[in-house]
Every structure is written in C-alpha cells, then in structure tokens.
Amino acid sequence: MSPDAPAPGAGASNPSGGPRYPLLFRPLRIGPLEIRNRVIFAGHGSRFVDWHTHQLTERQGHYLAERAAGGVGLVIQGSSMVHPTGLAAAGVNEVYSDAAIPAYARVAEMVQAEGAAIFGQLSHLGRQGDTFANHRELWAPSAVADPASRVVPHAMTRRDIADLIDCYRSAARRLVLAGFDGIEVYLAHGYLLCEFLSRFSNRRADGYGGPLENRCRLPLEVLEAVRAEVGDSVPVGIRVSAEEFVPDGLSPGECSEIVAHLMARTRLDYVSVSQSNYASIDRMIPDMSFPRAPFAHYAGAVRAATDGAPVFAVARLVSPEQCEALLEAGTADAVCLVRPLIADPEWAAKAADGRREDIRECISCNVGCRGGPHRGSPIACLVNPAVGEEARWGFRRLGRASAPRRVTVVGGGPGGLKAAETAALRGHDVVLWEASVRLGGQVLVAAAAMDYRDEFAESVRFLARQVRKLGVELRTGSRADAALALQNEPSCVVVATGGLPGGFEVPGSERVVPAQTAISHGVAGPRVVLADAGEAGWKACTTAENLAAAGHAVTLVTPGSVAVAMDAFSRPPMLRRLRAAGVEFLEYHTLSAVSLGTAEVTETLTGRRSTLAADSVVGSAYDIADDAVYNELLALQDEGRIPDTEVHAVGDCLAPRGAIDAIWDAFRVTRDL
Ligand SMILES: Cc1cc2nc3c(=O)[nH]c(=O)nc-3n(C[C@H](O)[C@H](O)[C@H](O)COP(=O)(O)O)c2cc1C
Ligand code: SF4
CATH class of the missing domain: 3.20.20.70 (Aldolase class I)
Structure with missing residues (x-):
C-alpha cells in the first residue's frame, strides 16, 4: 500500500474525488x-x-x-x-x-x-x-x-x-x-x-x-x-x-x-x-x-x-x-x-x-x-x-508465483472461471476456452429459472469481469479439444468442461425432457410431471417454479421429501412458493415409465405403482461428467507425449456436483500453481 493510501476501513476516498460512502466510513x-x-x-x-x-x-x-x-x-x-x-x-x-x-x-x-x-x-x-x-x-x-x-x-x-x-x-x-x-x-x-x-x-x-x-x-x-x-x-x-x-x-x-x-x-x-x-x-x-x-x-x-x-x-x-x-x-x-x-x-x-x-x-x-x-x-x-x-x-496470503507459467483452462463455467482468476492472480499467463459465446456455464441456465435467481448468475458475472480485468485471454465461442488446449504449449491444463444432463433408466425415457431444456425452451401441454431423481435441491424446485410460472399444472415427483437437501433457511420459503404456485407434491415416489400422455410412478415405501396424466414429463436428473477432453489429455500423458504438462479436472467433469464444489476444486488446484 502506498503511504498516501487510506488505511483499510479508515477513509473513503474514490478516484473521482471526494468520499463515496462518507457516512459508512465515519467513526x-x-x-x-x-x-x-x-x-x-x-x-x-x-x-x-x-x-x-x-x-x-x-x-x-x-x-x-x-x-x-x-x-x-x-x-x-x-x-x-x-x-x-x-x-x-x-x-x-x-x-x-x-x-x-x-x-x-x-x-x-x-x-x-x-x-x-x-x-x-x-x-x-x-x-x-x-x-x-x-x-x-x-x-x-x-x-x-x-x-x-x-x-x-x-x-x-x-x-x-x-x-x-x-x-x-x-x-x-x-x-x-x-x-x-x-x-x-x-x-x-x-x-x-x-x-x-x-x-x-x-x-x-x-x-x-x-x-x-x-x-x-x-x-x-x-x-x-x-x-x-x-x-x-x-x-x-x-x-x-x-x-x-x-x-x-x-x-x-x-x-x-x-x-x-x-x-x-x-x-x-x-x-x-x-x-x-x-x-x-x-x-x-x-x-x-x-x-x-x-x-x-x-x-x-x-x-x-x-x-x-x-x-x-x-x-x-x-x-x-x-x-x-x-x-x-x-x-x-x-x-x-x-x-x-x-x-x-x-x-x-x-x-x-x-x-x-x-x-x-x-x-x-x-x-x-x-x-x-x-x-x-x-x-x-x-x-x-x-x-x-x-x-x-486468505486475501493477504495468496501471493504471486515465483515463476509465471502458461496455463490453459478449458471451460468457462464457475470452475473454469475460478481457476482462470486464481491462476491469473498468481501471475500466470492464462488462456480460457469456452464453447459458448457467454461465460458462466450451467449457472446461467439455473439462474434463468426464475427472476429472483438472477443473483446466482452474479457469481459467474463477477468472475467473468475479474478474468477480463486480469488479462486472461478469452477464446469464447470455441470448443477446445485436447489439441487446441495444448496449442500454446501450456505447462498446466485445467479441464472444467462441466456436465451433461443425465437421464432416467426407465421405459420411455426418451420422452423425458431434461430440466435444463425445459427451462430454456419450455414444454408442451397443461399437465407436467416433473421427476426429481433424488437431488431434492434447487434444480428440481426452481424447475417446478419455472414451469408453474409458465402456466403448467405441475406435479413434483420426488423419492423422499421435497427440497430436503436445501438448508433450513431456504427450504421453508421454497415450499411456500411452490405450494402457492399450485405445484402438487408426490413425495416418496420415483418415475418408473413414460408413455404418450402418462407417467408411471412407484411409491418408494411400498413399491405400489400408479399412473399420472402428463402432457409432458420433465426430468431433474443427476448430471453426467463431460470428461472427454480430460480423458484425451490423460491418454496423451500416458503415452508420454506431454511429459511436462500438468492436467487437472475440476467441477462437474470430474464428478457432477454443485457450483460450490466446482469452485472449491478450481481453487484447490490453482492456489499453489
Ligand atoms: C452461519 C451463521 C450463523 C449465525 N449465528 C448467529 C449468532 O450466533 N448470533 C447472532 O446474533 N446472529 C447469528 N446469525 C445471524 C446474523 O448475525 C445476521 O443477522 C444474518 O446472517 C443476516 O445478515 P446478513 O444478510 O448480513 O448475513 C448467523 C448467521 C449466519 C449466516
Ligand atoms: S454461501 Fe453464504 S456468504 Fe457465500 S454467497 Fe452464498 S449466502 Fe453469501
């Protein structure tokens, strides 16, 4: 800190002159x-x-x-x-x-x-x-x-x-x-x-x-x-x-x-x-x-x-x-x-x-x-x-690396962005590839489910602003394979290619619309059965909210209790909103078959089966790791063709989980780089 800079928390000057938050920083x-x-x-x-x-x-x-x-x-x-x-x-x-x-x-x-x-x-x-x-x-x-x-x-x-x-x-x-x-x-x-x-x-x-x-x-x-x-x-x-x-x-x-x-x-x-x-x-x-x-x-x-x-x-x-x-x-x-x-x-x-x-x-x-x-x-x-x-x-301890390295990040979701930000803060030259033209990955889809979820997207918007500011070279709109990832001879590649929507292994599963698709493109018909594979968290619930807000009569089928994985502070208002929007809960049930106009469900406690009328069946399934690039790079390593290149997988391409897990992974592999 320069001698003229205000001590942390003591002053409130800003570059445009004059204190910006004069009351907040008054003793x-x-x-x-x-x-x-x-x-x-x-x-x-x-x-x-x-x-x-x-x-x-x-x-x-x-x-x-x-x-x-x-x-x-x-x-x-x-x-x-x-x-x-x-x-x-x-x-x-x-x-x-x-x-x-x-x-x-x-x-x-x-x-x-x-x-x-x-x-x-x-x-x-x-x-x-x-x-x-x-x-x-x-x-x-x-x-x-x-x-x-x-x-x-x-x-x-x-x-x-x-x-x-x-x-x-x-x-x-x-x-x-x-x-x-x-x-x-x-x-x-x-x-x-x-x-x-x-x-x-x-x-x-x-x-x-x-x-x-x-x-x-x-x-x-x-x-x-x-x-x-x-x-x-x-x-x-x-x-x-x-x-x-x-x-x-x-x-x-x-x-x-x-x-x-x-x-x-x-x-x-x-x-x-x-x-x-x-x-x-x-x-x-x-x-x-x-x-x-x-x-x-x-x-x-x-x-x-x-x-x-x-x-x-x-x-x-x-x-x-x-x-x-x-x-x-x-x-x-x-x-x-x-x-x-x-x-x-x-x-x-x-x-x-x-x-x-x-x-x-x-x-x-x-x-x-x-x-x-x-x-x-x-x-x-x-x-x-x-x-x-x-x-x-802590922020005072994440210093710059002794020797800058070339780091390539593949994927611009939360994990990729966090890896790029941390590596850049450590002083490395970072290139980030993202297949989509927008940075943010699945967080953007999740945040689009409801207006109030937009704040979730701020987590990746912030990182996107930071990586730009830190000079990370962004190659958006370009899907990188292993060859592209290695193009500039990086000494480290962080793969953050995310996950793909999973499915349901039930007869008629090809009729199940993934939750992500339902949010982005909508579904047909008034009666929608939304099957939760078991995550019982934000994805199934906000998809239900989204479909109800679009005018569908939604039945949320879940193997346990609705939203049971959500914390005690967010779950009650979520349940209130779902019920107020008319979402019906079918708890302790799983999806067992889908055919034209119906969804068959099984009660997990008794094995009893029943049939629901459904114009559309939407699936909130566990995702699948999109690990193709990671495996390609590991194969090159095994063949001894990239002996000097470290390869890491972070986030859903390693194991599909939440955004917080992707950010933990990314920070763990880059904070010491
Ligand atoms: C993890 C956690 C633990 C908390 N424990 C306490 C506590 O021990 N005593 C207390 O007065 N408030 C406690 N609170 C409430 C906070 O002081 C605060 O009122 C609340 O988080 C809302 O403020 P925020 O929006 O700035 O987080 C806790 C909040 C969090 C997030
Ligand atoms: S985990 Fe808690 S502190 Fe962190 S962004 Fe979410 S609400 Fe805020």
Missing part, C-alpha cells in the same frame, strides 16, 4: 468506545470451534482477523454460551469456564492487531436446541416445546434464574479479562432471553411472565449484573428481534417498548436490531428470494426508543450503496453484515479505497454459510473458497 461512538467506521461483522456461529472442548480455535481467530484486516470497524464474536445447558448445538463455543479465557484472548488479540474492535455476544440457546449436543435438558421460561426443536424444555426455577444471572456476570468478566472491547447480550432470534421477552414462548405466571415489565425482568437483571461486573468503561449493548413473525411474537411496537423499558433502567450503549426466531427461521437469514434490505426498517422503528444510543440494522445489506443510503435516511447508525463479509472479507476496504467493482458480492444463496452447518460441517461460501482457510489462503 462511531459506542458508549465510551469509538470504532473506526460503521461496518460491523455481526455475531455468527462459524463452527470454527473445537467441537469436543467447545473452545475457540486459532482458525476462528484467523477467520475474524481476516475481516478486521479487510477494514471493518467492529467484529462481534458470535454466540458464546454462558451456561452448560445453553450449549445445545454442535460446534458452539463456551464462555462459562475460565478454561475458555486463553482462546478468547488469542482471538481478541488477532482481531485488534488488524485495527478493529471486538465484542463478545453472551448467549444461551434456550429451548431452540438439541439435547444430543450436550446430553442435557433444554432451559426455557416455560415447559412449552419450540416448534422447530420439538423438545419439551425444563421450565426454569427461581434457583436456575439466579444461577443464570451469575453465569452471565462471570462470562462478562471472562471476556473483559480476555481483552474484549465490549459485550453484546443476545436478546434475539428466539434464544433463552428472547424467550422470556416474548409471549410466544413465555407462559409464566410469576414475576418473570405476563406483563411486559415481568417479561423484561430476567433480561434486565442480566444486563444489570453484566454492567455491575464490567463497569462504565466497557460498552454493553443488546441484540433484539424486532419482529418474530409468529402469533403472540414480538412486534416492532412491543420491541420498542422493551428497549425503552430496559434503557430507562440500565445503560445500554447500542441496540442491534434483527428479526425472527426458529419458527420463522427463513426470515432470520433471508435468501435471494427476498428483496435486498428486507428488514432494515425495523431498525428505524426501534431507533425512536433508544434515546440517542446507536442502532444497527442487518440482513441482506449487500452493497455499500445500500448501506450508505440506510445511514443517510437515518434508518440506522451502523450496519451489521455477516454473509457479505463471509463472501468478501475485504468488502469494507474495497468500498473505502475506490475498489467498489472488485467487491465479490454475497449472492444470498445460503449454500455454503447455511449449507455447511445444515450438513454438520462448519460454514463455507459459494463465492469464497478460502473461508476457514484464511491462515493459508
């Missing part, structure tokens, strides 16, 4: 502390935690420090459990024992070394947990099962309440001892303290239930205990759900009353406004089917109650323009971002330094950041394969 006072700008990496569970000891890891430190180095003003370490009964999910971290302090201290040190402040979020999962995680009962205000967890919790006794308050107090002490700059008490998202606040979950008849004052009692006692422990010099704030979207749940009006009630009795240095609980989980982390900034207005609603203390807005605040506009409108004083900073750790620095067009925007797909935890793994990201690998592959 913010949070009680006694000033942070360098108003971009906050909000609390979230990454699961970069030791799953056995529940301690934070070095990996978590690198993950957070990467975003601090990328210019954010404040990092909030997500959900830290104050009591063993709160540890009711896999991969969450504890702060209820002194053994936790060294790891918190290390994480704080790593974040602060990059110029950001760090707060810790104190939490207890309450009844929204899983007893298998810690072999303990769940705690809640009342013995009423949460609709998502489906377990009757223990209704907390007065003794439990006193114990819990003490645990919050000592957890706050540990964070301060570990060098944290502030504390956030988690009153949001349907977890324990939120359960006390909300009539949806609090049915108590004692002094902790009933009128608002009583429902606020435990959160207030916790906040008073935390403040008494940390004193006036440490900022203490809260995170609330302003709207729970459930009967008897919190509303912006009641949430504002709660905030005013708490602030009249204890000092709060900020209020972070979110929304939802597990019963409305799809709106907690809204996917691309929601408009951008769908819930920021709740921050505006609560702001009137905070008596000047700063208010943070959140959820799908993807672009700096949008964030700046929220601050300008007075909706909020700062913005909380999670997924946009998972997708691009340098989001803030790029916005501040006039590198706006280089921001790799989060596409709100939830595929990696929610899909990882959904499958029992840590978070990942469809557009950022370095998530969780910051220590080795």
Whole structure:
C-alpha cells in the first residue's frame, strides 16, 4: 500500500474525488468506545470451534482477523454460551469456564492487531436446541416445546434464574479479562432471553411472565449484573428481534417498548436490531428470494426508543450503496453484515479505497454459510473458497508465483472461471476456452429459472469481469479439444468442461425432457410431471417454479421429501412458493415409465405403482461428467507425449456436483500453481 493510501476501513476516498460512502466510513461512538467506521461483522456461529472442548480455535481467530484486516470497524464474536445447558448445538463455543479465557484472548488479540474492535455476544440457546449436543435438558421460561426443536424444555426455577444471572456476570468478566472491547447480550432470534421477552414462548405466571415489565425482568437483571461486573468503561449493548413473525411474537411496537423499558433502567450503549426466531427461521437469514434490505426498517422503528444510543440494522445489506443510503435516511447508525463479509472479507476496504467493482458480492444463496452447518460441517461460501482457510489462503496470503507459467483452462463455467482468476492472480499467463459465446456455464441456465435467481448468475458475472480485468485471454465461442488446449504449449491444463444432463433408466425415457431444456425452451401441454431423481435441491424446485410460472399444472415427483437437501433457511420459503404456485407434491415416489400422455410412478415405501396424466414429463436428473477432453489429455500423458504438462479436472467433469464444489476444486488446484 502506498503511504498516501487510506488505511483499510479508515477513509473513503474514490478516484473521482471526494468520499463515496462518507457516512459508512465515519467513526462511531459506542458508549465510551469509538470504532473506526460503521461496518460491523455481526455475531455468527462459524463452527470454527473445537467441537469436543467447545473452545475457540486459532482458525476462528484467523477467520475474524481476516475481516478486521479487510477494514471493518467492529467484529462481534458470535454466540458464546454462558451456561452448560445453553450449549445445545454442535460446534458452539463456551464462555462459562475460565478454561475458555486463553482462546478468547488469542482471538481478541488477532482481531485488534488488524485495527478493529471486538465484542463478545453472551448467549444461551434456550429451548431452540438439541439435547444430543450436550446430553442435557433444554432451559426455557416455560415447559412449552419450540416448534422447530420439538423438545419439551425444563421450565426454569427461581434457583436456575439466579444461577443464570451469575453465569452471565462471570462470562462478562471472562471476556473483559480476555481483552474484549465490549459485550453484546443476545436478546434475539428466539434464544433463552428472547424467550422470556416474548409471549410466544413465555407462559409464566410469576414475576418473570405476563406483563411486559415481568417479561423484561430476567433480561434486565442480566444486563444489570453484566454492567455491575464490567463497569462504565466497557460498552454493553443488546441484540433484539424486532419482529418474530409468529402469533403472540414480538412486534416492532412491543420491541420498542422493551428497549425503552430496559434503557430507562440500565445503560445500554447500542441496540442491534434483527428479526425472527426458529419458527420463522427463513426470515432470520433471508435468501435471494427476498428483496435486498428486507428488514432494515425495523431498525428505524426501534431507533425512536433508544434515546440517542446507536442502532444497527442487518440482513441482506449487500452493497455499500445500500448501506450508505440506510445511514443517510437515518434508518440506522451502523450496519451489521455477516454473509457479505463471509463472501468478501475485504468488502469494507474495497468500498473505502475506490475498489467498489472488485467487491465479490454475497449472492444470498445460503449454500455454503447455511449449507455447511445444515450438513454438520462448519460454514463455507459459494463465492469464497478460502473461508476457514484464511491462515493459508486468505486475501493477504495468496501471493504471486515465483515463476509465471502458461496455463490453459478449458471451460468457462464457475470452475473454469475460478481457476482462470486464481491462476491469473498468481501471475500466470492464462488462456480460457469456452464453447459458448457467454461465460458462466450451467449457472446461467439455473439462474434463468426464475427472476429472483438472477443473483446466482452474479457469481459467474463477477468472475467473468475479474478474468477480463486480469488479462486472461478469452477464446469464447470455441470448443477446445485436447489439441487446441495444448496449442500454446501450456505447462498446466485445467479441464472444467462441466456436465451433461443425465437421464432416467426407465421405459420411455426418451420422452423425458431434461430440466435444463425445459427451462430454456419450455414444454408442451397443461399437465407436467416433473421427476426429481433424488437431488431434492434447487434444480428440481426452481424447475417446478419455472414451469408453474409458465402456466403448467405441475406435479413434483420426488423419492423422499421435497427440497430436503436445501438448508433450513431456504427450504421453508421454497415450499411456500411452490405450494402457492399450485405445484402438487408426490413425495416418496420415483418415475418408473413414460408413455404418450402418462407417467408411471412407484411409491418408494411400498413399491405400489400408479399412473399420472402428463402432457409432458420433465426430468431433474443427476448430471453426467463431460470428461472427454480430460480423458484425451490423460491418454496423451500416458503415452508420454506431454511429459511436462500438468492436467487437472475440476467441477462437474470430474464428478457432477454443485457450483460450490466446482469452485472449491478450481481453487484447490490453482492456489499453489
Ligand atoms: C452461519 C451463521 C450463523 C449465525 N449465528 C448467529 C449468532 O450466533 N448470533 C447472532 O446474533 N446472529 C447469528 N446469525 C445471524 C446474523 O448475525 C445476521 O443477522 C444474518 O446472517 C443476516 O445478515 P446478513 O444478510 O448480513 O448475513 C448467523 C448467521 C449466519 C449466516
Ligand atoms: S454461501 Fe452464498 S449466502 Fe453464504 S456468504 Fe457465500 S454467497 Fe453469501
């Protein structure tokens, strides 16, 4: 960085002169502390935690420090459990024992070394947990099962309440001892303290239930205990759900009353406004089917109650323009971002330094950041394969290769584009061949299924812009075979030729229209049977949406449950949309035969067969690897004809999977090249 360049996150100049996002990059006072700008990496569970000891890891430190180095003003370490009964999910971290302090201290040190402040979020999962995680009962205000967890919790006794308050107090002490700059008490998202606040979950008849004052009692006692422990010099704030979207749940009006009630009795240095609980989980982390900034207005609603203390807005605040506009409108004083900073750790620095067009925007797909935890793994990201690998592959570490090489990439889908981008960033001379005139591959077809899916295409549009900017030589509209791929004598060929639509091995399968073709060209007749081979994910569902939107009466036949492979945040709105569009579900059925005007299906549970009337049968089948070029190159290697050429296959031509897998493959083979 030149001496004249603004420090990451500190300034906001742009080449056209004058600050481009002046409000976003103005310092913010949070009680006694000033942070360098108003971009906050909000609390979230990454699961970069030791799953056995529940301690934070070095990996978590690198993950957070990467975003601090990328210019954010404040990092909030997500959900830290104050009591063993709160540890009711896999991969969450504890702060209820002194053994936790060294790891918190290390994480704080790593974040602060990059110029950001760090707060810790104190939490207890309450009844929204899983007893298998810690072999303990769940705690809640009342013995009423949460609709998502489906377990009757223990209704907390007065003794439990006193114990819990003490645990919050000592957890706050540990964070301060570990060098944290502030504390956030988690009153949001349907977890324990939120359960006390909300009539949806609090049915108590004692002094902790009933009128608002009583429902606020435990959160207030916790906040008073935390403040008494940390004193006036440490900022203490809260995170609330302003709207729970459930009967008897919190509303912006009641949430504002709660905030005013708490602030009249204890000092709060900020209020972070979110929304939802597990019963409305799809709106907690809204996917691309929601408009951008769908819930920021709740921050505006609560702001009137905070008596000047700063208010943070959140959820799908993807672009700096949008964030700046929220601050300008007075909706909020700062913005909380999670997924946009998972997708691009340098989001803030790029916005501040006039590198706006280089921001790799989060596409709100939830595929990696929610899909990882959904499958029992840590978070990942469809557009950022370095998530969780910051220590080795973060943006500050992906240096240039010592010797530039000639690299040829065959295929311009997500895998090919990512390979070309990474190789070019490493300083290699890259040629990319793509048979189509457009870059993007199957992502473009998938994104065309519905208007709201267009954001999916941004993942490849971004890469296409970057490879052009990096000087990759593009040979679009040219299908390369092995000979063409070797034309300029590359020392490395990355084959990313993708997949071909698979079929169904059933009588009459030649009548089945592949989903990709149905989306691109449409199908005949009013009645359409759409057979899902078993992926039970976005492809079958968006094809069903597309066909229903085109006016067909669609029956979706699937071997298990509809959309069962989708994460818990995107699946409910998908099911709602499908049913609202009139799509019929035929679950636990597979396609067994197709003939003119009918589709025969078999129930997987009983083997019983039945016949459906169908003017068209569309198949959402598993794809087949298009590995011809890869095999040609391997054969040349085997014959000893290209002894000095490395050959790699990435993405669907290696094994047909999702775009995230193609991007992982591409990054893996090129980051060391
Ligand atoms: C993987 C993941 C884990 C999360 N865990 C927490 C958490 O521990 N505490 C919390 O307050 N919010 C949590 N959230 C919610 C986020 O803080 C944020 O409100 C939400 O992601 C919407 O913001 P975004 O659109 O910027 O991602 C989590 C979000 C994600 C994606
Ligand atoms: S996986 Fe998708 S939603 Fe999650 S951070 Fe990455 S781009 Fe955003």
